Amino acid sequence: MLPRWELSFYLLASLGFHLYSFYEVYKASREHEEELDRQFALEIGTLFGGLKKDPTDFEWSFWMEWGKQRLLRFLFGHVAVSQLASVLARKHRPWILGAYGIWASWCVLGAHGTAIIFLHTLISFCVAQFRSLVLTWLCSLLLLSTLRLQDVEEVKRGWYQTENEYYLLQFTLTVRCLYYTSFSLELCWQEVPCGSSFYSFPWLVAYVFYYPVFHNGPILSFPEFIAKMQQQEYCSLKSNLSAFAVGLGRLLCYWWLAELMVHLMYMHAIYSSASLLRAVSCWTL
Incomplete structure (x- = not known):
């Protein structure tokens, strides 16, 4: 551990580096706004007093579109489901949430997409039994x-009607x-023999298909997932609702900040x- x-x-x-770089990008965006508008037809936004929005930010537009379509629901x-499982079947909550994640994956990514995720998970679990980090x-x-294998990419593209579905997979x-x-x-880091029942394939499936972090994170390590499952088993409905409200508020703040950045800095x-x-400075790049 490094010193404090x-x-x-x-x-x-x-x-400091990030804030100054953001300032340079903001300055370049304002200086060349007319040129960028001619080239890329910047969109006029409604959230921030008519500031124009960068329409070439593929990733942000991609997740916003998917969020509106299915993911948010x-x-x-x-x-x-989590609240119902906590009330009606508390001991089986991880398996219920895992089953829900598999079903949601099936609805969004289809049978083929869900199957390939399950296959990757199974292969990784089998290799992990050797307990070798290498x-x-x-x-x-x-x-x-x-x-990135071209033949595999072509097969996966054949499963879907649009490029957005393929990229989501x-x-x-x-x-x-x-x-x-x-x-x-x-x-691999557990002592042999591993007496914990958490390091089993059902727990891995529940972990991999945990839906709140399924498509794009954030990253949740396996010990954190286990602690989360154990901790929330004893939480009351009131505390769960409070945690949900705080999480939703934080998510909205992050969304607002990301939207503001797309309106102020035309990076893409x-x-x-x-x-x-x-023409722009090295700091901008």
């Missing part, structure tokens, strides 16, 4: 590399790789303009 003063120094340095469904990392890297597979890797590493539009890439 060193951690504080790195934190301040990182914040399934997230609220998870909350409802094999675990090699397995995860090999599974991750299949996302790619995002999900990438994030799921971090989750089954976390489980496998924790299993600048990246897409060859002339501006030569």
